[in-house]
Amino acid sequence: MDATAINEPGRDRSAASITLEDVGKTYPDGTVAVGDFSLEVRAGELAVLIGPSGCGKSTILRMINRLIEPTHGRILIDGQNVLERNPVELRRHIGYVIQNVGLFPHQNIRTNVGTVPRMLGWDKAKIAARSDELLELVGLDPARYSKRYPHELSGGQRQRVGVARALAADPLVLLMDEPFSAVDPIARGRLQEEFLKLQATVRKTIVLVTHDIDEAVRLGDRIAVLGEGGTLRQYAPPAELLSRPASAAVADFVGADRGIRRLAVTPIRTALQAGATADGKPTVDAGGTLYDALAAMLAADVSEVVVVENGQAIGTVSRAGLFEEHSRESRPAA
Incomplete structure (x- = not known):
């Protein structure tokens, strides 16, 4: 070298x-x-x-x-x-x-x-x-x-x-x-x-x-x-x-509170549900994280946000889906 x-x-x-x-x-x-x-x-x-x-x-x-x-x-x-x-x-x-x-x-x-x-x-x-x-x-x-x-x-x-x-x-x-x-x-x-x-x-x-x-x-x-x-x-x-x-x-x-921290490093696509139109719902960029999705839901007091990529809606993330993804593997190893 x-x-x-x-x-x-x-x-x-x-x-x-x-x-x-x-x-x-x-x-x-x-x-x-x-x-x-x-x-x-x-x-x-x-x-x-x-x-x-x-x-x-x-x-x-x-x-x-x-x-x-x-x-x-x-x-x-x-x-x-x-x-x-x-x-x-x-x-x-x-x-x-x-x-x-x-x-x-x-x-x-x-x-x-x-x-x-x-x-x-x-x-x-x-x-x-x-x-x-x-x-x-x-x-x-x-x-x-x-x-x-x-x-x-x-x-x-x-x-x-x-x-x-x-x-x-x-x-x-x-x-x-x-x-x-x-x-x-x-x-x-x-x-x-x-x-x-x-x-x-x-x-x-x-x-x-x-x-x-x-x-x-x-x-x-x-x-x-x-x-x-x-x-x-x-x-x-x-x-x-x-x-x-x-x-x-x-x-x-x-x-x-490691679960909240994990939201900030988990891509939003992991909880994405395909098919969506904006319909006045808050939007989150597809490059964001689950933390961004949750923050948008809380700010607008809604249970679902639309995920957009290049200005186009590509799906949704719901509060239920977010926490389902969050809890899937949240326990420490035995």
Whole structure:
């Protein structure tokens, strides 16, 4: 894997698989932070690590880029064992976003974003162009923000700069440790929405740590629920995790209201009944979710909505049908 070549700007965006095989971390005092942990993250996928405090989420993340050295096991990026690479060189090709961003206060925003490209020896013009490209990508006008300093930005704006800096050298993978938890709930929701749009554009392989199950469900392609000692309790897409928890412990962790959360990640087509005309009923787009259908029903105080695609009615979703679909597989596994 020629990481330097892959990460040159102007080349096609790329992502790489991440494989953890029996990875563990035991400290000298005998504390087991992570036991034998195995996980596969497909290229271009966003995997979320979630679990109670002290379950090893951040430790696993930091072992991937070798900020913490594992005691045993193998970590592969695109099939190459990262433990066989120089750790400093490795980190320059892995994007890393942390909770409090960690921008350099004495450097302006453009210089902050260009940190890794400078380390890789890019010329100044290329660094400036790449920095401005990424500021534009994360929704910050370079003409307005590139010469500002971190203290002149809001918390949400600084977090966007942190994401831009992590993407500057076009890394194969992006690691994010509770990236949105330090901002207020309204800004957090906006950042999450913008981040989903950004991921749809760049399609990086991302491992994200959070303690917020709603954030995990909203962002993750798959969610890994961890227990004490870094044990893996379940690894599944959000809808499967919410509808079929692997154990009572997982069901307790994701919450008694997991059914409502599941509506937000279940396509509306799963409860679609063919044949419909609008007839004055509220409409919902076919690309929406069951949560959107329920919200429309409640807002209009009706028991049925019409599903439309390209302006044409293609069927209906009823309240009865919605809850029938919702309850079909809503119990935890024995």
